[in-house]
Each structure stands twice: as structure tokens, then as C-alpha cells.
Amino acid sequence: MAARSTTASTSDARFDAVVVGGSAGALEVLRQILRTMPATTAVPVVVVLHLPPRPPEGLPELLARDCLLAVQQAEDKEPLQPGVVYLAPPGYHLLIESHRAFALSVDDPVHFSRPSIDVLFQSARDTYGGRLLAMLLSGASADGAAGLHEVAAVGGITIVQSPAASEAAAMPSAALALFKPTYVWTPAEMTKELPSLFAVRSSMLGSPA
Amino acid sequence: MRPEVTDLEIRLLLEAIYERFHYDFRQYAIASIRRRLIQALTAMHCESISALQARILHDERAFPRLLAYLTIQVTDLFRDPEFFLALRQHVVPILATYPSLKLWIAGCSTGEEAYSFAILLAEEGLLDRTLIYATDINDDSLRKAQTGVYALDRLRQFILNYRAAGGTGSLSDYYHADQDNAVMAPELRRRITFADHSLATDSIFSEVQLVSCRNVLIYFDRELQDRALGLFADALCPRGFLCLGTKESIRFSAQAPRFNPMSVGPKIFRRVD
Ligand SMILES: C[S@@+](CC[C@H](N)C(=O)[O-])C[C@H]1O[C@@H](n2cnc3c(N)ncnc32)[C@H](O)[C@@H]1O
Numbered sequence: 473m474a475a476r477s478t479t480a481s482t483s484d485a486r487f488d489a490v491v492v493g494g495s496a497g498a499l500e501v502l503r504q505i506l507r508t509m510p511a512t513t514a515v516p517v518v519v520v521l522h523l524p525p526r527p528p529e530g531l532p533e534l535l536a537r538d539c540l541l542a543v544q545q546a547e548d549k550e551p552l553q554p555g556v557v558y559l560a561p562p563g564y565h566l567l568i569e570s571h572r573a574f575a576l577s578v579d580d581p582v583h584f585s586r587p588s589i590d591v592l593f594q595s596a597r598d599t600y601g602g603r604l605l606a607m608l609l610s611g612a613s614a615d616g617a618a619g620l621h622e623v624a625a626v627g628g629i630t631i632v633q634s635p636a637a638s639e640a641a642a643m644p645s646a647a648l649a650l651f652k653p654t655y656v657w658t659p660a661e662m663t664k665e666l667p668s669l670f671a672v673r674s675s676m677l678g679s680p681a
Numbered sequence: 682m683r684p685e686v687t688d689l690e691i692r693l694l695l696e697a698i699y700e701r702f703h704y705d706f707r708q709y710a711i712a713s714i715r716r717r718l719i720q721a722l723t724a725m726h727c728e729s730i731s732a733l734q735a736r737i738l739h740d741e742r743a744f745p746r747l748l749a750y751l752t753i754q755v756t757d758l759f760r761d762p763e764f765f766l767a768l769r770q771h772v773v774p775i776l777a778t779y780p781s782l783k784l785w786i787a788g789c790s791t792g793e794e795a796y797s798f799a800i801l802l803a804e805e806g807l808l809d810r811t812l813i814y815a816t817d818i819n820d821d822s823l824r825k826a827q828t829g830v831y832a833l834d835r836l837r838q839f840i841l842n843y844r845a846a847g848g849t850g851s852l853s854d855y856y857h858a859d860q861d862n863a864v865m866a867p868e869l870r871r872r873i874t875f876a877d878h879s880l881a882t883d884s885i886f887s888e889v890q891l892v893s894c895r896n897v898l899i900y901f902d903r904e905l906q907d908r909a910l911g912l913f914a915d916a917l918c919p920r921g922f923l924c925l926g927t928k929e930s931i932r933f934s935a936q937a938p939r940f941n942p943m944s945v946g947p948k949i950f951r952r953v954d
Contacts, residue, residue, distance in 0.1 A: 547928070547930055547932065547933075548898075548899045548928060548929055548930065549902075549903055549906070549930075549933045550933065561928045563927075563928075564899075564928055565713075567710070567712035567713060567716075568712065569710060569711060569712050570688055570711065570712075575710040575712050575713060575899065575900075576899045576928055576929075577710075577713045577753070577899060577900065578753065578755050578896050578899070578926075579713065579716065579717070579753050579755065580753075580755065591716065594683065594716075595712045595715075595716075598712065598715065599712075618682070621682065622682055622683065625682065
């Protein structure tokens, strides 16, 4: 095997961004996932959670508490930074533009949700193509399934929380009814397996470009 | 799965629309435009963007339909009540020091935001000396705004918002209801001028003390946001007020130095002298 190239750059790793979606029962799983991400994580992580219309303040702070990465609400036109976890602001769709900056919208809800997971996943797929790691967690609607399918269709890595191990199975089941994802994992498996996926990603970027 | 629609196809279509119809969407945020175009493809039974382009160039009924997809008309009376509450508490007392007032609601959609301002100013005793310019590029919406007629099933939300916004009376003071609709009071309507105006192509038309442009800039790219914010700075009197949507900011704009944020929470800025 060839020695690790000193020119190893983003193009060597398998994904340039992580996107995560979930609704009922997803918050705790999300916390566990964020905990597995090393401080050297070299990609942005973008999250859509369905929340009540007026969610409690301080969700970014709550998630940041046991996560090594900065956690913040995404702002309109903000460029995505590696090693930052972005949350969709309540009441707005969150999209990623082709120049890798966020755009918000107040277009109609999708699957009764704004923010919608499909909207995030589809725009991420349009921007990153297959160079994505996309995760769909526990949830009570079909939002996210179509978007995840599209990510899979262009070769992205897709992870679905196993319905049996989900507080609400509708969301992961909707995805499994459409296609076969790369992995179907329980939360425990995620905690166990994700670090190696992220290790690859962060060591790649560790070398000088 | 969605049909594949590339940035290039979208840009060519927007260029054609600009040349033929003089609507300028060329600097809109493309990810949202892509979603809407894909919806339009399905609704208008077109296989591809080029088929859609051919259609709008040859069938004159097609473009108005497409336009409805390109401009999103989601709005509400006293949308984001906490914004109107902050306005009432922190901005109205300063507005009250002007002998006469001009306000500009940019991107007013079907008029709800303009009527919200009119109601608030009426309750604060300022409406008689106020003129509200409310502008948009969607003619259908402007016509609806002009009539001030809203479906009764929206009233419940209207009333909740009005109360949360610090309304001091009863919302029913400001409309009369018939069988299916609430019709906004003529006293409000008289103070509002609805007009066609594009933030992408038109220039300023009056000096104003306050601009409210909410949930419009998120649909623009950064250059077009800069253009719009430049128009607002030019139109505002020194220390005039700029109100943006709850999740909109001037942080990434070249025009940021022309405004100071007010420390009242919601997105309210003042033009620097
Ligand atoms: C989502 S609505 C916002 C309505 C209202 N301001 C609110 O916050 O509820 C966006 C509006 O911006 C209008 N718009 C889009 N492009 C525009 C432009 N170039 N100039 C003026 N208005 C525009 C659309 O037609 C639409 O009515």
C-alpha cells in the first residue's frame, strides 16, 4: 500500500459534509451521535430536527454541552465551516447553496414540517453529490426518506436508525421502504461504529494540503 | 425522485425570463428556486427546464403561472408577534416625535404586514399622519392586498397574533366580517398605497422613516441583498429604522456599516447619520 500522500486533501475522504434529520425520539440519539465526533472533525454537520413551533431556547447550548464541536443555529448566507454543528432555525427551511453557504426559506411546509429534512437533504445532495454522510433518525413522519434516497442514489453514505430501536418508527421505516441504505443501526451501533467513519475523515484532513 | 435540474439550466431560464418579461430572478438564491421550478415542472406538465422555457416563450398564459411559483406568498397578520411588540415598545415612541411619517413595506405580499403596521399605528394615535408605501413584484398579490379581503378561517391565527403583539383593543375594530371573509377597515386602507416595485431592478421613490422588509432577503443572493439594503439606506432618513425578518441579518453584507443594530432583540436596525 502506498504511503499516505502528503497531498491528502478533502478529495480523498468519502464525504465533505454530514447531514442529520429526525423528529420524535431523535434528540437523545442526536446527542449520542454528536458525542462520537472528534474535535478534529473536518466537515460541517447540519441538522434538521422537527420541534414544536415555539421550541425551548437554548437547544444549541444543550447539545454543545456534551459535544467537542461548536454547535450553533445556522444563519442565512453563512458559509459552512468544518467542525461546526449547525441546527436549522425553527420555522425555516434550511438549504445549502452550491457555493456552500446556507440559505433559509419560508416556503410551504413539506410533510407538514418547516424545517423539512427532505429540503435539507435534497439541497445537500445537489451541492455535494455523493460526497455526503446522511443519517435519518427516529421520527413520526415520512419527511427525510425521499431526500435520503436521493443521497443514496448518487453514492452517498446513508445511515438509518433501525425502526425496532426507534422511539417512533415511521421515519426510518419510510426510508427502508424506498431503498437499502448503507447501514441500518441501533443507537448503540451508531455510537460504536461512527467513530471509525469520522476517524478516517479527520485524519485525512490532518495532513497539509 | 426529483428530476435533475442543473444550475446552468436554471441560469439560462432566468436569463430568458429577464429578457422576455423583465422580471429579474437572476440573483435569487438558487436552491429555493430549484425547488419551486421542480414543483412548477410537475404542475405545468413539463419534462424539463428547456420544455418549460419553450412553453413560457410561446404560450402567454404560462408565465403568470410560473411566476406564482417563483415568488412565495406565505404571510400573516402580525407575523412574529414579538417583533411587533418590540416595535410598539421601542420604535413607536421615537416615530411619534416626527410631525409626519412615511413607511415602506418592501415585499408586502398580500398586504397583511402593511395592515399590521396600520393597525399598530392607529392604536398609537399615529396613523392620521402616516403614509404607508407597500410594494411587491407580484401583481396578483398586490390586487388582493388592495382589496384587504382575507378568508375567515385565518381570523383565529390573526387574533392570536394581534394579542401577542400587544394589541390594545379588539381586532374586530379593524375589519368587518361577511359570510366568508374579513374585510379590512377603509380607514386603514386609505393610508396605504400598494405599488409594483422590484428590489432587483427599481430605485428609491421617497424618503421614509421606516423600512420593513421581512422574509424577502432570504430569497436573494448576497449581491442582491446588498443592492436591496443599499436602497433602504438611501431611502431612510438619518437614524431611520430598518426592520428585517427574525432570521435575517446584515452580518454578511457590504452595507452593514450603514446600519446599527438596536439592542431590543428582534431584527431592528437604525441608519447611521
Ligand atoms: C415570503 S413573502 C414575505 C411577506 C411579508 N413581508 C412577511 O414577512 O410576511 C416574500 C415576498 O417578497 C416578494 N418579492 C420577491 N422578490 C421581490 C423583489 N425583487 N422586489 C420586491 N418584492 C419581492 C414576493 O413576491 C413575496 O410577496
